[in-house]
Amino acid sequence: MATMNNITWADIPFFILPSTTSFDDCRAACLDDCFCEAALFRGDECSKQVLPLKYGRVGSNDTLFIKVGTMNTNNRSTTNDKKRQFSSRALITTAVLATFLAVVLTICGFLIYRNQRVRRYRRPLEYDNTSFDEETPLRSFSFEELDTATDGFREMLGKGAFGSVFKGALAKGEKVIAVKRLEKMVEDGEREFQREVRAIGRTHHRNLVRLLGFCNEGSNRLLVYEFMSNGSLANLLFRSENCPAWKERVKIALDVAKGLQYLHEELESHIIHCDIKPQNILMDSSGTAKIADFGLAKLLMPNQTRTFTGIRGTRGYLAPEWYKNAPITVKADVYSYGIVLLEIICCRRSMEMEETGEEHSLPEWMYECMTAGELRNVINDEVVDIAELERTVKVGLWCVQNEPVFRPLMRNVISMLEGNMETSIPPAPASFS
Secondary structure (H helix, E strand, O other): OEEEEEEEEEEOOOOOOOOOOOHHHHHHHHOOOOOEEEEEEEOOEEEOOOOOOOEEEEEEEEEEEEEOOOOOOOOOOOOHHHHHHHHHHHHHHHHHHHHHHHHHHHHHHHHHHHHHHHHHHOEEEEEEEOHOOOOOEEEOOOHHHHHHHHHOOOOOEEEEOOEEEEEEEEOOEEEEEEEEEOOOOOHHHHHHHHHHHHOOOOOOOOOOOOEEEEEEEEOEEEEEEOOOOOEHHHHHHHOOOOOOOHHHHHHHHHHHHHHHHHHHHOOOEEEEEOOHHHHHHOOOOOOEEEEOOOOOOOEOOOOOOOOOEEEOOOOEEEHHHHHHHHHHHOOHHHHHHHHHHHHHHHHOHHHHHOOOOOOOOHHHHHHHHOOOOOOHHHHHHOOHHHHHHHHHHHHHHHHHOOHHHHHOOOOOOHHHOOOOOOOOOOOOOOOOO
């Protein structure tokens, strides 16, 4: 097992060990795993890699452990000194050559990667319309390009925990974009950047905000998205004078459900968004809702259904298992979606009832209105199909059940919302029963 300092790469690991793994444990874990060809030790995180090893680069504080070829030194002839000497020399020669070859391949890979990035940076911005073709990979922008596109980051669209989002334009104003500039590039900010590129960069769905490219130049970390002209669902529900009509709200709920189904069920490596809330649901010019902000997303390995991770998300939308140090599955997103669905129904923030000192939470109030036959109270006597309203409330209450096993999968949520699956009466919310 060879040790190489200041080497890293952006390829996706096939397994990540717990954050408490030590330097020696990381090396031993790869050495004992016949599928592991290399291990990357970054701070308190250890990730295993398999062949082919690619996208390597020099210039980080990471430590790389890489397996090198060995030769069997067990010599059956214990009496032949010449054979023993030859075996030892062959072993040493093989180890040296393998290590040298690994270093050469790593350096060559880094030089090729850097050369490709330089060529992309030098590509004229105004003439590169093909980079937005549906089938092309993410484009790597230079910081100068994005500074020009946003007119010096002049028009801010919003601000988050790690940075701000600015409006910009490419191709002489013909392509409007949103540029997310990560400003707090500490360890968490770097992880958010890499997580978001890896998660959303491999997706394409009409109900997910499309990532067009990124900038990873020096200390600058920026993400380039399609521009969503109608802002967030939060503004639409809670800040506008008139709440969207009932049919429009049902369509929004279905759009979000279909985006989550894609993340949870249709990708080879499932994605748990971990921060579903109205602020992270954006509306395009045609009224289509799209899920955004994958900075906290958890990318699962193929065939992996659960993970252990530190608490992440937004208060008021967090599933109970986040507070119990329990395994996190896609059902955590289902819970968050359930809260959002109940908010969509009544155009009220879930935290509003707690902040104003009301006796019940939003799910409890909805359950009480449903069992009392007073569901019209939740929509301020808006004219709606009462059967559809009751069905939608039931779906929301099923999604916010305390135990993940009782929450439906997103494909069943869609079937129930569309009236294609029977929706039974859910149990009372945990704190209400």
